[in-house]
Amino acid sequence: MKSAVETLNPTRVRLTVEVPFEELKDSLDAAYKKINQQVTVKGFRKGKIPARVIDQRFGRGAVLEEAVNDALPKFYTEAVNEAEVNPLGQPEVDITELKDGELLAFTAEVDVRPAIEIPDYSGIEVTVDAVEVTDEDVEKSVEQLRERFASTSPVERAAQDGDVVTIDLEAKVDGEVLPDGVASDVSYTIGSGELLDGIDEAVKGLEAGGEATFTSQLKGGSAEGKDAEVTVKVTAVAARELPELDDDFAQLASEFDTLDELKADSRKRLENMKQFDQATQAQERVLDELLKLVEVPMPEKLLEDEINTRKHNLEHHQLGQMGLDLGKYLEIQGKTEEEFLAETKEQAEKGIKTQFILDELVNREKLDVSREELTEHLFRRAASSGMSPDQFAQAVAQGGQVPMLVGEVARGKALAVVVEAAKVVDTNGEVVDLSDDEDEAAEGAETAVEAAEASEDK
Structure with missing residues (x-):
C-alpha cells in the first residue's frame, strides 16, 4: 500500500491511498464467504458455491463492493498511522479507481487536530471574590437550621405570613373548571412562593372556612400559561413555632453542646x-x-x-x-x-x-x-x-x-x-x-x- 497526505487547511487533510490488488485477497475471500451464506443456488449446498458461480450469477461487481467495504477501514487506519495525523470524526471517502485484479485507489478527507503553540502563560493574573463570612451569613445559616426544626399548632384566627394553611383549590379557564384544576387538602406555607402567584394575598386574613377568588397565570398542567380564575378555601390554619435559639436547640439540631x-x-x-x-x-x-x-x-x-x-x-x-x-x-x-x-x-x-x-x-x-x-x-x-x-x-x-x-x-x-x-x-x-x-x-x-x-x- 502507498499513501500520501495533503494538508487542505490547518484542520483538514486529504489522504490519497493506492492498494495493490493482491492486498485485497483476505477481504475478497471474506466477501465470497459472506455471500455464500446469504444466497442459494440450485445444485450446490449452502456455503459451498464456487466463486466463479457467484461471479456468474450475482456479478463480480457485488463481490468487489463487499470486499472494498470490508477493506477500507483497515487501509484508512494504516494511512492515518503512516501520515501521523490525529483524525477527528469520520472521514469522507471517495473511491477514485478500482481495477479488478490490478488496483484500488481512494481518497479520504478528514478533520484533524490542529497544531497548537502554547505561549508562556506564567503572566496570567486574575481577580476573584474574597472569602468573607459575616455575622449576618452565620445568623442566616443558623436560622435556616432553625426553620427545619419548626413545629406547627392549630390556631383559631385569621391566617398571616408564615402560617401553614390547609386549602382546597379550584381553577377555571373561560368559566370552565379544568380537568386537572381541582386539589384538596393542600398544605401551603404563606410567603413561601411555592404555589400560584397571588395566593398569598388571597389567603392572608382568612380564617378556617373562609374562601377567596383571584386570577393567576397557571405554571403547569393542561392550561399552562393561561390566566385562570382560582377559588381557594381555607380549611385549617396552623402557626409555625420556631425553637428558641439556645443551648438546648444546639443539642437538638447538632452534635454540639452550646x-x-x-x-x-x-x-x-x-x-x-x-x-x-x-x-x-x-x-x-x-x-x-x-x-x-x-x-x-x-x-x-x-x-x-x-x-x-x-x-x-x-x-x-x-x-x-x-x-x-x-x-x-x-x-x-x-x-x-x-x-x-x-x-x-x-x-x-x-x-x-x-x-x-x-x-x-x-x-x-x-x-x-x-x-x-x-x-x-x-x-x-x-x-x-x-x-x-x-x-x-x-x-x-x-x-x-x-x-x-x-x-x-x-x-x-x-x-x-x-x-x-x-x-x-x-x-x-x-x-x-x-x-x-x-x-x-x-x-x-x-x-x-x-x-x-x-x-x-x-
Missing part, C-alpha cells in the same frame, strides 16, 4: 464553601485568560457536530424532562432562535478550544492519571449524576467511556498546572494561595473544565 459552638461550626462550613467557590472561580477565570492567549484553528465539521449535539441534548434530554419544547424554552428565556444558535456556537467553540489546549498541555507536561485519581473522579461524577458509584462505573464501562473520564481528569490536572503558575488575587488585593488542598484544587479544576466543555457525554 449555641456558640454551633455558630462557630456554621462559620467554618461557610468559609470552606466560599473557599471552594473561590478556587473554582479562579480556575474558570485562569482558563478564560489562557483561551485568549492561544490561537486555535476550528475544525468546521467538528464544530457543526458539536453544535448539533448540544442542541439535541437540550431539546431531547433537558427540556424533554421539563415538558418543554425549544420554542417554549426560547420564549421563557426571551431569546430568538438566532440568538440561541449564536450562543450555542460560542459555547461549542469554547468547549472544543478548551479540550485542544488542555490536551496539548497534558502531552507537553507528560501528565498521567493514576488509578486513585480516576476513582475519585468517578465518585464525584456518580454523585453529580445521582447514581451510585457502582452503577455509574458499570454504565461508563459498558459505554466505553473510560477514556473520556481519563481525559477529563488529565485536563483538570493540566489546568491546575496553569493555575499554579498564575497570580490570583482577591478583591481585597490579597494573594490567594490555592495550593493548600490538592484534592480540592483538582476537583475545582475538573469542575471548571467540565463547565467549559459542557456537552452531555461528548
Whole structure:
C-alpha cells in the first residue's frame, strides 16, 4: 500500500491511498464467504458455491463492493498511522479507481487536530471574590437550621405570613373548571412562593372556612400559561413555632453542646464553601485568560457536530424532562432562535478550544492519571449524576467511556498546572494561595473544565 497526505487547511487533510490488488485477497475471500451464506443456488449446498458461480450469477461487481467495504477501514487506519495525523470524526471517502485484479485507489478527507503553540502563560493574573463570612451569613445559616426544626399548632384566627394553611383549590379557564384544576387538602406555607402567584394575598386574613377568588397565570398542567380564575378555601390554619435559639436547640439540631459552638461550626462550613467557590472561580477565570492567549484553528465539521449535539441534548434530554419544547424554552428565556444558535456556537467553540489546549498541555507536561485519581473522579461524577458509584462505573464501562473520564481528569490536572503558575488575587488585593488542598484544587479544576466543555457525554 502507498499513501500520501495533503494538508487542505490547518484542520483538514486529504489522504490519497493506492492498494495493490493482491492486498485485497483476505477481504475478497471474506466477501465470497459472506455471500455464500446469504444466497442459494440450485445444485450446490449452502456455503459451498464456487466463486466463479457467484461471479456468474450475482456479478463480480457485488463481490468487489463487499470486499472494498470490508477493506477500507483497515487501509484508512494504516494511512492515518503512516501520515501521523490525529483524525477527528469520520472521514469522507471517495473511491477514485478500482481495477479488478490490478488496483484500488481512494481518497479520504478528514478533520484533524490542529497544531497548537502554547505561549508562556506564567503572566496570567486574575481577580476573584474574597472569602468573607459575616455575622449576618452565620445568623442566616443558623436560622435556616432553625426553620427545619419548626413545629406547627392549630390556631383559631385569621391566617398571616408564615402560617401553614390547609386549602382546597379550584381553577377555571373561560368559566370552565379544568380537568386537572381541582386539589384538596393542600398544605401551603404563606410567603413561601411555592404555589400560584397571588395566593398569598388571597389567603392572608382568612380564617378556617373562609374562601377567596383571584386570577393567576397557571405554571403547569393542561392550561399552562393561561390566566385562570382560582377559588381557594381555607380549611385549617396552623402557626409555625420556631425553637428558641439556645443551648438546648444546639443539642437538638447538632452534635454540639452550646449555641456558640454551633455558630462557630456554621462559620467554618461557610468559609470552606466560599473557599471552594473561590478556587473554582479562579480556575474558570485562569482558563478564560489562557483561551485568549492561544490561537486555535476550528475544525468546521467538528464544530457543526458539536453544535448539533448540544442542541439535541437540550431539546431531547433537558427540556424533554421539563415538558418543554425549544420554542417554549426560547420564549421563557426571551431569546430568538438566532440568538440561541449564536450562543450555542460560542459555547461549542469554547468547549472544543478548551479540550485542544488542555490536551496539548497534558502531552507537553507528560501528565498521567493514576488509578486513585480516576476513582475519585468517578465518585464525584456518580454523585453529580445521582447514581451510585457502582452503577455509574458499570454504565461508563459498558459505554466505553473510560477514556473520556481519563481525559477529563488529565485536563483538570493540566489546568491546575496553569493555575499554579498564575497570580490570583482577591478583591481585597490579597494573594490567594490555592495550593493548600490538592484534592480540592483538582476537583475545582475538573469542575471548571467540565463547565467549559459542557456537552452531555461528548
